[in-house]
Amino acid sequence: MKSRYRLFKDRMAGRLMLVFTVLSLLLVVVMGVGLYLKSAPILQEHSLWELLSASHWKPLRNQFGFFPFIMGTLWVTGIAVLIALPVAMLMAIYLMEYAHSAVRRYVYPLLDILAGIPSVIYGVWGTLVIVPFIADYLGPRFSANGISSGYTVLASGIVLSVMILPLLVSLFIEIFASVSNDLRESSLALGATRWQTTKFVVLLKTAPGILASVVLAISRALGETVAVLMVCGNLPKAPRSLLEACYPIPALIANNYGEMLSQPLYEAALMFAAFILFFVVLVFNLGSRVVLRRMAKDK
Amino acid sequence: MKRKFIEERIFRGLMLFSVAVVLFFVLSVIFSVFKRGIPVLTWEMITSLPGGGFYIGKEGGFLNAIVGSLYIVGASTLLGLVFSIPVVFYLNVYLRQDSKLGYVARLAFDVLFGIPSIVYGAFGFTVMIFFGLRASLLGGIIVVALLIIPILIRSMDEVAKTFPKEILEASYSLGATRIETIGVVMRQIAPAIATATLLSIGRAIGDAAGVMFAAGFSDSIPTSLSQQTATLPLSVFFQLSAPQIEVQNRAYAAAVVLTFIVLILSIGGRFITSRFSKNKVL
Structure with a gap:
């Protein structure tokens, strides 16, 4: 009798844990469906293309053009990846292919710290260091009219690049570690230098993983809110240069959430913005995680 | 050359x-x-609540935000652990290694991990409205818990995956059922639970976009789950956008407190990993 009870308990616990697992799985689906349903009203009123390509944002006059926000997001993300990618790549190569393991022991905590600093602190750093730097040095020299407030695409891009650095470096480290040492040694034995080995063996072998990591970093950058919000200038106009203000999608949601409740279409518009973010991040994450998983398995 | x-x-x-x-x-x-x-930064700022005229530079501190953050972080971490430990246990003990469900579930947690906190916030807020709730401490706790569950599961699972299956088999051969091996498994992954907890506390305390809608903001310490509450990141954010220099100063002081907490957490996490971990992590 006792053993039957124990087996029953075992199965019940299994069922319960299965429910927990499936519930958390369902969260992805529920989130997608919920956001879509909430944004449905605006999709009935305006076509998808119209929403994405129109550039006037006047909610009170029923004009919802997302083009400036999409451009803002693309600019900021582009700059961030452009800065972070080479730095992260070189650093990961250094740590995995060149450095002594003692060096790694000192550098990993730094990456931990960088990864752990809250977004709002990056925002504070941006306003204290990056924004004045741009306003005082770069603005007068490079902007079209000679002045820049500093709250610009460039400032957002720099802040964001530092925020995605630790993610990129740790992803790169993981995939470089998956390359077998035999390959490296064969290349070195043929007379290749370390860099040649890195370039022709390691990087070539991990190319899909590198691409997947970049996609993952892009999707992280797309959704970053508060830090960017603090340094981007929040001007709903598509930026034409690095030294102009911009207004990415997450900032749009964060800035307007409180006041939109009075107007149903306004709420639907913001939910549509959240849905765009969700959808792009979902697709990017699924694709790159599948690639990274396959690489880890090959190892 | x-x-x-x-x-x-x-x-x-x-x-x-x-x-x-x-x-x-x-x-x-x-x-x-x-x-x-x-x-x-003054002692008064850490130990007192906002006084009258706080946002035009009069006296007061941001104790409301510190306590609010602690409430949210404490409760959401607890909730997160209660939810994620069974999931990790299920994935690693109940499911076979090549299980389809395991693959899909892990993929889903990767995806959930990648979803921005502003989306969690927006989604959480609509769900709350749907159930007739307003921005509140409870809402903040739930949204932050949803945000950290994937982090907890992923980082514990990473270690649990490397957990030697022989130990499980030894335990089964003594007649234990799968659920009864939980003590063995927990002892093995205890350092991973600790690191994962610190990691998610760090994320929870720093999250601003999620709690912005779900928890709102308030000048007093909440006394019930249905009241709005302040949080440290939002306290920094709101005060920094004020024009008065006194208010901005307080934002910078709050930023120091927040940075300090996060630094301690990240150094502590690294310490636990390197000191107590039997299984190598990085």
């Missing part, structure tokens, strides 16, 4: 430069915040 050696040197130089750049960023972030914030 041959071209390949020149190339080698150039790239080695670039690599060292990139490490220096990252080091510079880390130091720059920490020092700029501390340099601006520490001189204006």
Whole structure:
């Protein structure tokens, strides 16, 4: 009798844990469906293309053009990846292919710290260091009219690049570690230098993983809110240069959430913005995680 | 000198430069915040609530935000652990290694991990409205718990995956059922639970976009789950956008407190990993 009870308990616990697992799985689906349903009203009123390509944002006059926000997001993300990618790549190569393991022991905590600093602190750093730097040095020299407030695409891009650095470096480290040492040694034995080995063996072998990591970093950058919000200038106009203000999608949601409740279409518009973010991040994450998983398995 | 050696040197130089750049960023972030914030940080700010005329520069502190953050972080971490430990146990003990469900579930947690907190916030807020709730401490706790569950599961699972299956088998051969091996498994992954917890506390305390809608903001310490509550990141954010220098000073002081907490957490996490971990992590 006792053993039957124990087996029953075992199965019940299994069922319960299965429910927990499936519930958390369902969260992805529920989130997608919920956001879509909430944004449905605006999709009935305006076509998808119209929403994405129109550039006037006047909610009170029923004009919802997302083009400036999409451009803002693309600019900021582009700059961030452009800065972070080479730095992260070189650093990961250094740590995995060149450095002594003692060096790694000192550098990993730094990456931990960088990864752990809250977004709002990056925002504070941006306003204290990056924004004045741009306003005082770069603005007068490079902007079209000679002045820049500093709250610009460039400032957002720099802040964001530092925020995605630790993610990129740790992803790169993981995939470089998956390359077998035999390959490296064969290349070195043929007379290749370390860099040649890195370039022709390691990087070539991990190319899909590198691409997947970049996609993952892009999707992280797309959704970053508060830090960017603090340094981007929040001007709903598509930026034409690095030294102009911009207004990415997450900032749009964060800035307007409180006041939109009075107007149903306004709420639907913001939910549509959240849905765009969700959808792009979902697709990017699924694709790159599948690639990274396959690489880890090959190892 | 041959071209390949020149190339080698150039790239080695670039690599060292990139490490220096990252080091510079880390130091720059920490020092700029501390340099601006520490001189204006006073004991009164940490221990008192906002007084009258707080937002035009009159006296008071941000104790409301500190306590609010602690409430949210404490409760959501607890909730997160209660939810995620069974999931990790299920994935690693009940499911076979090549299980389809395990693959899909892990993929789903990867995806959930990648979803921005502003989307969690927006989604959480609509769900709350749907159930007739308003921005409140409870809402903040739930949204932050949803945000950290994938982090908890992923980082515990990472270690649980490497957990030697022989130990499980030894336990089964003594007649234990799967659920009865939980004690063995927990002892093995205890350091991973600790690191994962610290990691998610760090994320939870720093999250601003999620709690912005779900928890709202308030000048007093909440006394019930249905009241709005302040949080440290939002306290920094709101005060920094004020025009008065006194209010901005307090934002910088709050930023110092927040940075300090996060630094302690990240150093502590690394310490636990390197000290108590039987299974190697990185």
